[in-house]
Amino acid sequence: MAAERSIAIIGSGFSGLCLGIQLKKAGIDSFTIFEKSDRIGGTWRDNTYPGAACDSPSFAYCFSFEQKTDWSRKWAPQAEILGYMEHCAEKYGLLPHVRFETEIAGARFDADAGVWRLRTTAGEEIDAQVLVSGTGQLNRPHVPELPGLASFQGECFHSARWNHGYDLEGKDVAVVGNAASAIQFVPEIAPLVRQLYVFQRSPNWMLPKLDRPYTDAERRRFARFPWLAKLYRWAIWLRFEIRFPVFRRNAFLSRRVGGLAERAMRAQVADPELQEKLLPDYPVGGKRILISDDYYPALQRDDVELVTEGIERFTERGVVTRDGRERDVDAVILATGFESTSFLAPMQIQGLDNTALETEWKDGARAYLGMCVAGFPNFFMMYGPNTNLGHNSIIFMIECQTRYVVDCIERLRERGLRWVDVKREVMEAYDARIQRELSETAWAATGKSWYKTEDGRITNNWSGTTVRYWWNTRRADLSVFDSVA
Secondary structure (H helix, E strand, O other): OOOOOOEEEEOOOHHHHHHHHHHHHOOOOOEEEEOOOOOOOOHHHHOOOOOOEOOOOHHHOOOOOOOOOOOOEOOOEHHHHHHHHHHHHHHOOOHHHEEOOOOEEEEEEEOOOOEEEEEEOOOOEEEEOEEEEOOOOOOOEOOOOOOOHHHOOOEEEEHHHOOOOOOOOOOEEEEEOOOOOHHHHHHHHOOOOOEEEEEOOOOOOEEOOOOOEOOHHHHHHHHHOHHHHHHHHHHHHHHHHOOHHHOOOOHHHHHHHHHHHHHHHHHHOOOHHHHHHOOOOOOOOOOOOEEOOOHHHHHOOOOEEEEOOOEEEEOOOEEEEOOOOEEEOOEEEEOOOEOOOOOOOOOEEEOHHHOEHHHHOOOOOOOEOOOEOOOOOOEEEOOOOOOEOOOOOHHHHHHHHHHHHHHHHHHHHHHOOOEEEEOHHHHHHHHHHHHHHHOOOOOOOOOOOOOEOOOOOEOOEOOOOHHHHHHHHOOOOHHHEEEEO
C-alpha cells in the first residue's frame, strides 16, 4: 500500500467539516483544513445579520451521523447552526487539523511530482497530493455596479458583512434587494429605523414558513428516542423531495405551489396595489422559493415603503430612482447576494500544462458530478457546479460528495496511484446531459438569477432529485478517470 497521502481542504464550512470527519473515520489523518478566518463556520460564521436563519428545516440541516435532537426551533437561527458546527469540530477532533488565518491564494499541479503546490496569501508554499475545495457557492458578497454608490456619504455595507457597530435606530435606511437575506432582516430592523425603503428589482414566490419553537416535551422525546428523530428527518426529506417536479414545470404541482404562495400573500397584504407589486411574473421555482411569516406584514408598516422603480443612481445623500424621485437616507444595506457563479475565485488554480481553471471555465463552470474537472488531477470540489438544490437540504448533497471523495482517496492509496484525472469525454458528456435537462426546467424559463451566468448558462443547480445524485455518487468508478501510478 502506498504511503498515506497529504490532503489539503480549503474552507471550514459544512463541506470541510464533513470531509474531515469522514476522513478520520476512514483512518486517514494526514489532512489539513485551511481556514482564512479565525473561526470555523463558513457562511454561518459570516452571515450575522439580524434574523439570520436557515431555510431548510433544522432536523434536516445537520449531519445524518450527528443528528441534533434539541433544536430550539423548526427553522434554526444562525447562532445555533454555528454552535452545532463548532460542536462537531470539537467532538470529532478536527480543530488540530485546522490552520486558522491561512488564506490560499492559489494552487498549481506539478505533474512530475504528482502534487499540488499551494500558495498562501502570506507567500508560504505548501505541498499536498490531494486538493479539495470546500468554499461552496455563497461565500463572496456580490456588490453590483450601481452608478454613484461610491459617492454616497452615509453608511453602506453588505448584509453578509453586517456592521453591528452602526446603530440603525432612528435612521432612514435603504435596503437594495428583497431576496433570501432581506426577507429575514427587514422585519427585524423595521421597528428600529425611522423610515425604511426596500428596493425591489423583481418579486419572489414566497411560502409561509410556519416557524415555531420546539416544546420541551418534543425535545425530550427526540433525545430519548433517537430513531424518532431520524424518522422525523427522513419525513422532512421526503416531503421536500416530492416537490422537485415543480422545478421540472409539472403543471399540476406548479399551479398548486404557485396558488398557495399567491393566496398566502393576498391573505396577508390588504392593499391591491402592493399585492400586484409582490406577484411574480415568472414560473414558480424559477428563482429561489422563499419562506417567511413576517416579511409581508413588515412591508405594510407606515414607515416601510416598497420601491419598484429601478435605481438610476446614488447621490451623496441618497437614492434616485428612474422616475426622478430622490430619497435621502442615512444608510444603505446591500442585500444583493453572492458571486455564486465564479466558485473558487479569487483563488488561481492551475492544472496540467499550467491551464488555469478560469480558462477551462471561460464559458461557465462545469465539473463531473460537480466535483471533478478534466485536466485538474487529484482535485475535488464540494458544493461545486450544478450541485445546488432548490427543493431540499444541501447537507444531503454534501454527504454524498464526501462519500465519493473519500472513496477516491482510499482507492488512490490502495492502488498506489499518484493521481487520477477525470476523462474529458466523460466530463463533457455529463455536462451536456445536465445542461439538456436544465433547459427544460423553470430556471431556464426565468430571466436573471444567481443560478446563472450573464449569458444564461445554469451553473449552480442540480438537474435531478437527490435520490439520483446519491445513486450517481454512491461509489467512485475509477474507469471514468485517467490514472498515473
